[in-house]
Amino acid sequence: MQLIDIGVNLTHASFARHPEEVLERAYRAGVCQLVLTGTSLAGSAESLAMCRRLDESGQRLFCTAGVHPHDARDWNTASAGELRGLLDEAEVRAVGECGLDFNRDFSPRPAQEKALEAQLALAAELRLPVFLHEREADQRLREILRDYRDHLPAAVVHCFTADRRALFGYLDLDLHIGITGWICDERRGTHLYPLVREIPRGRLMLESDAPYLLPRTLRPRPKYNEPAFLTEVLHEVARHRGESPEQLAEHTTACARAFFALPAIDPGAGS
Known part of the structure; x- marks a missing residue:
């Protein structure tokens, strides 16, 4: 049984050692x-470097590149x-992680929308998901996406x-949906069941x-989440x-492989 993790923050300090x-x-x-998530220009470059350093086979590690809405104020x-x-x-x-976050509003909403639209335009031009x-x-994300959707090969709402x-x-x-360990959280994820x-x-x-988003169904409960979970x-x-x-596993792996244009994995490929 093979799985593809479409979103892992491997450059996070908790994984540094x-x-x-x-x-x-x-x-x-x-x-x-695994697809390593890029959330800033510097972080995306770091994810790219990590892919090259930790995957000599060129078959296992890939990444995204983009600017998260929290950092949209830095877009210029x-x-x-x-x-x-x-x-x-x-x-x-x-392209990504990009989008809108009206929950925390770490960047002003007009700045979030400007950075998102610029990244959607790049994705449309380069024919990237x-x-x-x-x-x-x-609602606002859908309004913005409607102007670009016909020109995008695909898009996934990560961590729905x-x-x-x-x-x-x-x-x-016609968007894809990413599901995380949020569904394993009995305090706030039960609405995802149906x-x-x-x-x-x-x-x-x-x-x-x-x-x-450590799955709360794990026993004993580790300190940090890992892609193994x-x-x-x-x-x-x-x-x-x-x-x-x-x-x-079969259909979500096939879906992820098609979405990110990943190669079929050779079971004997080195890590």
């Missing part, structure tokens, strides 16, 4: 490929050129945590968002979709 060991645990758990005229350079690299498979962030902004209205709005735009049944095959992908998300989503873990 032994990223090789984190990856080895993921591979042993069946997570055969030079940012698009710098991002374009990163997007030209073979390991970079999507988009890795989207959204918190309490689904919203409601039924938002989900069907995204599906109406919703994951509504996501069609070919539109659903799984992600750890490690080191964040994606199997917990797999089992929880499978349970609520009425599928076996093997069935879910």
Whole structure:
């Protein structure tokens, strides 16, 4: 059984001492490929460097490049050129993490929208998929996306945590949906139980968002989340979709591989 983690923050400080060991645990758990999330220009460059340093095979580690809405206030005229350079690299498979966050508003909303639209325009020009962030902004995100959607090959709303209205709005735009360990959280994730049944095959992908969103179903509970724990998300989503873990792994892995244009993994490839 193979899994693809479409969103892992491997450059986070909690992984700094032994990223090789984190990856080895993921591979042993069946997570055969990982997409490292870029959330700033510097962080995206770091993710790219990590892919090259930790994956000699060129088959296992890939990344995104973009500017998160929290950092949108730093977007300027030079940012698009710098991002374009990163997007030209073979390991970079999507634009993002970009989007809107009206929950924390760490950047002014007009700045968030400006940075998002600039990144969507780049994705449309370069024919790259988009890795989207959204918190309490689904209506405005959909409004902006409508102007670009016909020109984008694909887009995924990563770490979906919203409601039924938002989900069907995204599906109406033919977007993909990423599900994380949020669904394993009995305090705030139970509303996702019926919703994951509504996501069609070919539109659903799984992600750890490690080191964040540790699945609370784990016992004993570790301090940080790791991509190896994606199997917990797999089992929880499978349970609520009425599928076996093997069935879910098969179609979500195929979906992620197609979305990010990842190579078929050679089981004998080195880490």
